[in-house]
Amino acid sequence: MQIRDYHSTDEQSWLQCRVLSFMDSSYFQDVQQHRQTFARPSVELVAMEKDKIIGLIDAELNSQSMTDKQESGAMIWNLAVLPEYRQQGVAKDLWQAMRKRLLDQDIHYCELWTQEDVPANRFYQHNGFKLDTNATYLRCKIGGRELPLALSKQLNKTVYVEDMTFEAQVSEREQLQPLCGEIIETRMYTQHF
Template identity: 30%
Template sequence: MTYTLRTYTPADETSWLRCRVLAFLDTAFYDSVVPAKPVIAAPGLELVVVDGTGSVAALMDTGIEGDAATIDTVAVHPDHRRRGLGRQLLDRTRDWARSAGATTLDAWTRDDVNTLAWYHAMGFDESDHYLHVYANHYSDPSEPTRAITEQRPGIHPVVIFGHAPLADERQLRSEFARVHVDRRFAQRL
């Protein structure tokens, strides 16, 4: 199959969204669904790899602030995995980040085995960590109530998403069904 790596255009949005949703379904971000492509502030970089039909097969969005570039989104459509598309996107992103004056390229991701392996294989070092905690009524009706310290009359929490320190992992895993370790991966450019 022939692929083309190029800059994202607004005409790609529907295909971009489809690629992102399908790529995330079998990861720890399975419910991270957005109805529109998030805006990447200038001078950020928005890349796509399209297949022969023009459909987005892979994508990478990267922002930059000062000397740090951060990969905000990277996704490869399940039908196009293991073909080096992520590596191609990363290579182009590294070149862009260097030329934009960044000295570090980083990304934050959850505890998904394949994703963690990819970042390690691409030369990133793992550093900072914190927790993503979900308190969901459908997992356990008492989870949302346990997650808040003061209830407001008339509001009944159903799903709560929060950040917590890594030091609280053992306790939070005993209280909530869904807890992820969010990790920072970084590499010097």
């Protein structure tokens, strides 16, 4: 296996790797037709096996999405490994290569968001990331339900929600359970190194 910089000619292979890697995760609906670009400088790496992308990691430097604005840092936007290459150290090697690149640029802080996927959470915890419980929140998805919307009153008839997602505090999970068709806990992990 070789880890190298992402090249623009890798786009289709990168997209395929990302889609296949996310299919058995809570991010299965996050399909991209074009690879995202970053507003700020970034480090974008791929793991190769015989001219095939088997894993990838992208981090944006000093991202505007970062919560800790007191120091230089990086936000990991993508980390994915093809299912048939998991449990072989590919994700760990990608993270170690990224960490080295960040250190080379005098960046000693990194954060990322993930959901409730057990293997992903276990990986981050095992590799030195700490869960920031203050930043963790719930995403509540509602669909096909009647809700007391202001629009119902204005139209003088019942309005049904086809699809709606909103954020809530983790402490509100029990209260939201009867209302939400799906509740996803979104977690932030951070690491100082």
